Amino acid sequence: MEESKRQKLMKKIESHLRTTARKLVKFDTEGEALQYLVNSFRAELECDLIAIVLKEGDDVVPTLYQGDFRRGISHPPIAIASCLPRLFEGSTTFQEVDEECSCLLIDLLRRNGIKTWFSVPIKDEENEYGICMIGFRRHVSLLAEARQLFDDFGEDVALAITVARKKETQRRKMVGLEWLAQHFSLDTPLEQFVEKIVERAGKGTNAGGACMYLYREEDNSFVVHPPLYGKVASPKQVMLKNNYRVSDYFPFLERPGGDELTVPLVVNFKTIGVLHVEQKNEGTFTKEDAEILDMLANYVAVMLENVRLYQQERDHTHRLRLLLQYQQKLMKETIRHEGFHGIVKTLSQMFAKAVVVFDRFMRPIAHELKGLNGQQLQQIAKQAFNQVPGQSRMGGHIQLEGLSDLSIVVWPIHNGGDAVGYLAIETSPNEMDDFFLLGVELARNIFSIQFMKQKLVFETKEQLKDSFLHKLLAAEIEDEESIIQYANVFQWNIFEEHRLAVLHLQMDESNGTVDLVKQNAEKTVLWNRLKVRIAAEDSSLLYGAVEDQYILIAPAARERKKPEKYWSEWHQRISRWINEEKTSYRVFLGIGGKASSIGDYYVSYRQAMQALQVMIRNFPGKSVAFFDELGAYTVLHHLKELEAAKLFVDKYLGPLLRHSVGRNADWLQTVRVFLDCNGHLTETAERLYIHRSTLQYRLEKIEEMLGFSLQGAEQRFNLMMALKLYDLYGLPSAKMSKR
Numbered sequence: 001m002e003e004s005k006r007q008k009l010m011k012k013i014e015s016h017l018r019t020t021a022r023k024l025v026k027f028d029t030e031g032e033a034l035q036y037l038v039n040s041f042r043a044e045l046e047c048d049l050i051a052i053v054l055k056e057g058d059d060v061v062p063t064l065y066q067g068d069f070r071r072g073i074s075h076p077p078i079a080i081a082s083c084l085p086r087l088f089e090g091s092t093t094f095q096e097v098d099e100e101c102s103c104l105l106i107d108l109l110r111r112n113g114i115k116t117w118f119s120v121p122i123k124d125e126e127n128e129y130g131i132c133m134i135g136f137r138r139h140v141s142l143l144a145e146a147r148q149l150f151d152d153f154g155e156d157v158a159l160a161i162t163v164a165r166k167k168e169t170q171r172r173k174m175v176g177l178e179w180l181a182q183h184f185s186l187d188t189p190l191e192q193f194v195e196k197i198v199e200r201a202g203k204g205t206n207a208g209g210a211c212m213y214l215y216r217e218e219d220n221s222f223v224v225h226p227p228l229y230g231k232v233a234s235p236k237q238v239m240l241k242n243n244y245r246v247s248d249y250f251p252f253l254e255r256p257g258g259d260e261l262t263v264p265l266v267v268n269f270k271t272i273g274v275l276h277v278e279q280k281n282e283g284t285f286t287k288e289d290a291e292i293l294d295m296l297a298n299y300v301a302v303m304l305e306n307v308r309l310y311q312q313e314r315d316h317t318h319r320l321r322l323l324l325q326y327q328q329k330l331m332k333e334t335i336r337h338e339g340f341h342g343i344v345k346t347l348s349q350m351f352a353k354a355v356v357v358f359d360r361f362m363r364p365i366a367h368e369l370k371g372l373n374g375q376q377l378q379q380i381a382k383q384a385f386n387q388v389p390g391q392s393r394m395g396g397h398i399q400l401e402g403l404s405d406l407s408i409v410v411w412p413i414h415n416g417g418d419a420v421g422y423l424a425i426e427t428s429p430n431e432m433d434d435f436f437l438l439g440v441e442l443a444r445n446i447f448s449i450q451f452m453k454q455k456l457v458f459e460t461k462e463q464l465k466d467s468f469l470h471k472l473l474a475a476e477i478e479d480e481e482s483i484i485q486y487a488n489v490f491q492w493n494i495f496e497e498h499r500l501a502v503l504h505l506q507m508d509e510s511n512g513t514v515d516l517v518k519q520n521a522e523k524t525v526l527w528n529r530l531k532v533r534i535a536a537e538d539s540s541l542l543y544g545a546v547e548d549q550y551i552l553i554a555p556a557a558r559e560r561k562k563p564e565k566y567w568s569e570w571h572q573r574i575s576r577w578i579n580e581e582k583t584s585y586r587v588f589l590g591i592g593g594k595a596s597s598i599g600d601y602y603v604s605y606r607q608a609m610q611a612l613q614v615m616i617r618n619f620p621g622k623s624v625a626f627f628d629e630l631g632a633y634t635v636l637h638h639l640k641e642l643e644a645a646k647l648f649v650d651k652y653l654g655p656l657l658r659h660s661v662g663r664n665a666d667w668l669q670t671v672r673v674f675l676d677c678n679g680h681l682t683e684t685a686e687r688l689y690i691h692r693s694t695l696q697y698r699l700e701k702i703e704e705m706l707g708f709s710l711q712g713a714e715q716r717f718n719l720m721m722a723l724k725l726y727d728l729y730g731l732p733s734a735k736m737s738k739r
Contacts, residue, residue, distance in 0.1 A: 016044050017153040024160035028167050033160045034063070041134060048137045049114055052122075053105065054130035055080065057257065057284055060105070063130075078104045087131055091147045091154075093118040109135055116140040120150045124158040132157065165288070193303065195227045201277055201296050202229035205261065205289040208279030212265075212300070213238065215272050222249070222274065234260075234276060246271055254290060261285040263293040267305045275300065319435045323442065326350045330446045338457065340366035340450060347443050351436070354426035356380060357447065360419055361533060362388060372406075372426070380408055380424060388412075388422060389580075399429065411440055413447045420451040462531065462544070464489060469544040469551055472598070473605045480598055492542055496555055497596050500604040501567060502612050503550040503574070504588040526581060533577050549609070553601075556594050563626065567591055571624050588612060589624045614727050618672075652722035655705040667705070668723075670698050674710065675720050 020040050027033040034052050041050045054063045059077035084103040086092055094117045097106060109117055114135035122129040132154065194212050202210035209230035213222040222238040238249050247253040250262040259280060265273040275297045277285070326346060333342035340357050348355040348368035356367040356377065362385040367377060383400045388410050400408040407428040413421040423444060427436070468486035471479065472494075487494040505523050527550055534543050534552075542553040552570070559566040567589055575587045590612025592604035607627035615625035656667040670688065677683040685695040699710060708715050 014149055016040070017149055017156075020153070020156075024157060027160070027164055030161055030164040033164045037132070037157060041132075045134060047134050049109075049112065049117075049133070049135040051133045052130065053133060054122075055128065060130060087119050088121050088123070088128060091118060091120050091150045105131075105133070109133070113137050118150070120154040120157075122154050122157045122161065124155045124162070127158055127162060129158055129161050191227065194225050195229075197275070197296055197300055198227070198229040201275055201293055204292040204296075205277050205285060206281045207261075207277035207285075207289075208281060209233070210275075210277045213274045213276060214265075225273075230279075232276075232278065234278060246274065250274055250276065252285075256285050256287045256290050258284055261289055261293060263290065263297045265297050265301045265304070267301050272301070272304065316435065322350075323435070323439055326439070327442055327446075330443065334446060334450050334453065338450075338454060340447070343443075343446060343450060344368050347439075350439060351425060351427070356424040357413075358384060358388075358422040358424065359532075359536070360421055361536065362422065363536065365421075370426070376406065379403060380406070383408075384410055384422065384424060400424075411444055413444050413451060415448045415452055415455075420455075421447060423447060458532075458535075461490075465542070465544045466546070469542075469546050472601050473546050473551070475602055477598055477602075483598060490542070493555075494598065496557070497594050498542075498553050498601075498604075499556050499559065499563065499591065499594050500601060500608050501552040501554070501570075501589050501591045502605070502608040503552055504590065504612055504616070505550070505578075505585045506588060506616070508584040508586065522583070523585075526578070526583060526585065529581065530574065530577060534574075537573065546605075551605070552589075563591070564624075567624055567626075575623075587623060588616060590615060591624070591626045593627055617727050649722050649726050652706070652719050653726060655707075656702065659705055667698070667702055670695075671702060671710075671719060672723055674699065675716060675723070679710070679716070 020037065024033045024037060027036065038050050038052065041047065052063050053060050056077060058081070059079055060083065061077040080088075082102075082104045084092075084097065084101060084106060086096075087103070087105065094115075097103075112135075115137055116139055117133060117135035119134070120132045122132055198210040198212055201207070207230065209228065209232035211224050211228045211232045211234070214225045215221075216223050220240045222240070224232070224234075224236045240249065246264060252258045252260040253262045253264065253274070255261070260276070260278040262274050262276045264271045265275060275293055277289075277293065280289075326349075329346045330343055333346060336342065344355050344357055344366045345368050348370055352370070354368065354370040354372050356364050358381070359365050362381065364377065364381050369377060380400065380403065383402050387400055388398055396411075398410045400406075400410060406426065408424050409427055409429070409432070410422050410424045412419040413423055423440070425440070432440075464486065468483065468490070471477075471483050471486070477483070484494060505526065507519055507522075527545065531543060534541060538554075538558075540555055540558065542551075544551050554566070571587060571589050578585050578587060590608040590610070592607030592609075592611065593600075595601045595604045611625040611627040615622050619625070653668065656671065660667050673687050674684045677687065681692055681695060685692045688695065690698075703709055710716065710719075
């Protein structure tokens with residue numbers, strides 16, 4: 001063929017293929033697009049045969065053809081395995097195939113007298129649809145240059161088929177959505193809804209059977225919801241074990257190409273069931289079938305969710321009305337009573353569950369057991385005490401562990417950011433829906449109000465108590481009748497024999513400089529918390545604050561003639577509470593003598609203060625001191641001439657005190673230890689952790705400052721007396737006072 005004719009023919013073929021490709025994508029259906037393709041090729045190429053052979057699973061089927069292509073076609077489909085593979089890979093001509101080649105499609109061409117033929121694969125990067133075959137009964141010269149044009153055209157045809165199929169699927173979806181909208185509403189009974197859906201699924205996919213599985217949480221399984229469409233061989237119930245992947249129980253989940261097909265019903269990212277079809281009447285389930293099921297599944301999921309929301313809204317409205325009614329009952333209980341029993345009883349009725357309220361120290365103060373016994377209450381209190389403190393700042397709730405056959409959840413009750421109590425309810429996390437949590441939040445607010453109310457009453461009484469103690473512990477009683485009236489308010493028998501103690505909290509100063517303002521604030525907060533615990537421990541103990549001192553007054557009868565044991569137990573108890581508050585304070589108790597009349601209380605108070613002062617200065621290892629056990633201090637306590645005492649202290653200790661100001665040396669301590677060791681130099685040096693020669697040097701300096709020797713018994717006695725007066729009264733020397 002001349003070169004100019006070949007070029008004209010190539011241009012003609014190229015123009016035709018472009019025009020055909022542009023028009024193919026305009027058709028709405030796959031059949032229309034392929035029919036146009038066949039007609040245009042037959043007219044343009046003047047061929048004797050053109051056939052579209054499409055893949056269907058593992059087979060190919062001559063779907064649309066023109067010309068003589070009838071012999072041997074009575075037994076479709078044709079297995080792909082029996083066809084020449086290169087036909088599906090690229091453009092192929094008769095010249096490239098051996099005569100002995102075994103291929104059913106090529107045999108079909110030969111039986112129909114086709115001498116010249118070529119084929120074009122219909123495929124693109126994602127899809128392989130089949131082959132377009134063009135044949136002539138006469139010998140025709142094929143242009144090798146056109147191969148690439150036909151390959152590109154094959155991709156265009158594949159694109160046209162893809163577009164046409166998507167249009168058909170979309171159209172079927174629109175028809176399906178119109179059908180669904182016409183047949184269903186929120187009032188449609190579930191059985192009727194399921195019946196229509198499975199019927200639509202079965203007919204739309206040409207399946208022999210269809211059904212809907214719904215997830216049942218009670219036994220963790222998928223259960224067929226009647227009615228069914230056609231015959232379904234799959235089990236009526238599918239139990240889920242440790243593995244929760246739905247595909248492990250429905251192997252054809254969203255997988256076309258088999259004799260079953262399943263799509264999930266998903267609501268809010270949670271699988272609530274599946275739509276299942278099986279036994280397709282012709283061939284296997286295709287991607288188009290999966291799209292139909294997806295459409296139905298999406299509608300089912302939305303519809304079921306709408307029904308659920310509708311019912312939930314109606315149920316929530318009813319439950320909120322009940323909640324408002326109980327809120328009114330709870331508020332009435334806070335008005336009528338100061339305690340918590342009425343609130344707890346009402347809350348227990350609202351939830352139909354056991355309810356326990358604890359104070360901030362994890363003591364149960366009110367409960368409604370609802371079938372639980374006292375032993376179980378003790379177990380709950382024990383586990384709550386071990387597990388809850390320290391967790392309340394995290395917010396939320398805490399489920400108690402270690403309780404057999406009981407599920408107890410605890411919530412903190414806050415007031416101003418602090419946990420003032422705890423609410424425990426016999427429930428499990430699975431039962432705590434939004435309504436339940438809303439009820440709990442409401443109850444926590446009611447309890448918080450009641451705790452605040454109790455706190456206000458408590459603080460009012462505390463203010464009265466402090467005023468009472470100021471009057472009672474005055475050096476001179478001015479209004480005895482007023483003191484008796486105060487005592488009656490607190491139901492406290494002032495005429496019984498009592499003993500007074502002074503509680504002192506001392507911070508560990510080993511960490512560095514102490515901020516006194518911060519320390520006083522911390523001690524005030526700590527004392528406020530201790531007061532609550534003291535009141536809860538023993539209501540007969542009177543307590544308060546006087547002149548920045550914390551006072552405890554106990555009936556002497558409570559000591560049971562063992563005052564040391566009684567007050568040591570109180571010291572241990574308070575120390576334990578201090579440790580639970582995570583603070584570094586040490587507890588000291590100075591205890592005075594017994595008071596039998598109103599005037600004795602001031603004396604007992606001063607005795608307790610002096611016992612505390614002497615203990616802290618002289619006995620660092622002790623934490624509890626009784627005034628009656630101070631020996632010589634009890635005699636010095638009655639000393640009336642304080643000015644004489646000042647002069648005496650100044651004479652014997654003044655030089656040492658003045659010389660110690662601004663220096664490292666503690667001359668007073670050296671003298672104190674020397675006298676305690678009866679002048680024994682080796683023992684004194686060991687107790688002061690210094691060398692004997694250093695001690696001798698210090699003693700020489702002390703004798704030089706005092707102006708007398710430390711070896712005389714009379715001088716040692718005077719020094720000892722001056723030290724005791726200094727310890728008892730904390731008297732500065734007269735000259736130092738002037739300075």
